[in-house]
Amino acid sequence: MMETFLEFPLKLETNRKILHVDMDAFYAQIEIRDNPALANQQVIIARDPRRNGGKGVVATANYNARAKGVHSAMSAAEALDLAPKAVFITPNFTKYREASHQVHDIFHEFTDKIEPVAFDEAYLDLSDRTENLVALAHRMQQKIYDELHLTSSVGISFNKFLAKLASEHNKPVGLTVIRPEDIRPFLDAEPIESIRGVGAKTAERMRELGVQTGADLYQMSQDELISEFNRQGFELYERIRGIDNRPVMYERQRKSIGKEHTFNPLIRSEDETLAEIKILAKEVTEALSRQKMHGQTLVLKLRDENFNTVTHRMTQNDFIDNDPVVLNRIANDLLEEAGGFRQPLRLIGLTMTNLTPLAFENIALSLYES
Template sequence: MSERVILHVDMDAFFASVEVIDTPKLKGKPVIVGGRSERGVVATCSYEARKYGVRSAMPIYMAKAQCPNGIYLPTRINRYKEVSREIFKIFYEITPYVEPLSIDEAYLDITELNKDPVSVAMFIKEMVVKATGLTISVGISYNKFLAKLASDWNKPNGLKIITKDMIPKVLLPLPINKIYGLGKKSTNKLNSIGIFTIEDLYTLAPDFLTEFFGKYGIEIYKRIRGIDNRKVEISRETKSIGRETTLKSDTKNKKELEVYIKSFCSSISRTLSIKGLSGKTLTLKIKTSTFENHTKNKTLPFYISKEEDILRESLDILYSIDLNEEIRLIGVSISSLKEMNLQQLSLF
């Protein structure tokens, strides 16, 4: 069996780039997309804005402190979806083996094309520029982990290939935050014991990593050695359905929070109905005024989809927690989903 050839394709600063294409006079300027409200967060920013230290998920007020002369724009999600569809259409013309990760990135398995992967990547890049005017970065490798790592190598408009004979040498100097799936908290935890690069991480035994990270530890051990057997998934199941919002003002008044939760539950129930799904795990998410994220889950012994049931269980979680500080964001989601027609009859 021939070695797999995986591309990870990532659109460069996607939302901001679409805004620049639609309004050419913005070219070369620090464009920050995500809303102009002080309570919003940055969705995407141009590379010019990143030079000022602006980053995705940064609160708008912090972005304005870093980049006061930036151009702050609200998100236009329908427009971004429209452009995304044009780009994904190009991907599907190349191969049916496309796994969308989000509106602006995807894996492509081009093993069966039996063509030079760099030539295929260059062709995709040219087609995207021709169709939309946008640049994309492409990573090429024999597995998903390395392809994603490669796509981030020399953005924007990057192209990087990582072959088997380059492992592990090419990985060893990289900082550990380059490992996909290793978040800020985990990175800080490793830094606290003197682990800063993949080379440092390489010295740790699999048992130690499993104890440190649970079952994900063995995945880290394998991936930094170039092992990742995940396939490109043509269809991705809906794992969860949720809604969240940043509050107009920080609060820990649960009666105020109920208003938001009721709206979420109504919307979630409608989506479940459209998709023909029900779920049994409810998650309440909050972000404090100091930007700490907290979640609390509740798994039921039965599946639900009706608005009143989702609301009842969500409020049960809300009133089971102590809000020791004011919160700025609240969200509700439902997971452990399955199709309604597969649902077993309950006791009643």
């Protein structure tokens, strides 16, 4: 007698607003930005197999190299066979981590509900925003490009699964929206390997069962999927119906509050630099007051015309007063510590960290007070 299962009820939740932001060939793009001579080359981020006995794995490749079949996690030797004219660059994860921090600083200008996935991608929950999400996503992409000279692709939907699929749909520099009414036409056309949770072994078994596309998977019953793939089968049953109720996992306590200004034309004098720092000090003070927070560390960030970024910070034992005059004075000291104005600047930022709610105040008690 064939075993049957009780069918679990499903609920499609569509009230959230989720963005998945995926930087385009992130590591390769950073290297090309920093060395424009690479722009038309096939660029592979991996140790050159011609110099290390064929060892190494591809971290990523630019789209010129991908057109030759190169992809991440491939052996560097295989990548060389596919793209013998490619330029191999040893990964510089310190540089990529810094660029990732810069991208996340921009995310925080739009929301603090951010779940990082890797250096190059993150989920953002914008459910509390009322403006048009497409316009907001365009602004975010433009800001990332204006400040960092890096492109990104964005997927917009009501859950994480669909937002990620959307971000991958039209790379590079893509922006794709999946609404509830788009679920069937979008998912039915997807190859089975694109469905989250379908790895190489699962895909192989799927093909043995005659399942090639999302439309084929949709035809499988809940019983069939659970019987064949156990718990993963139920998740696949949900995903192919556009259901994913996982929340965006973010830090509830904000770690920093800051403001940055990007300049075009560039800042070209110390007087201009000091004037901008004064404006930033006022903006950061206002933001701290709105969030009812204060902190103990002030950070000055400077990015020059060549995209070199330096930061200098000052930490006090007590909380720094939420006063623009105080913040401006400390920031001027930090500028002097950095060597003052030395070359044209494309970005100045001021950030307060080590935050605590204003309810926690400095209490100085005299040892001799009766």
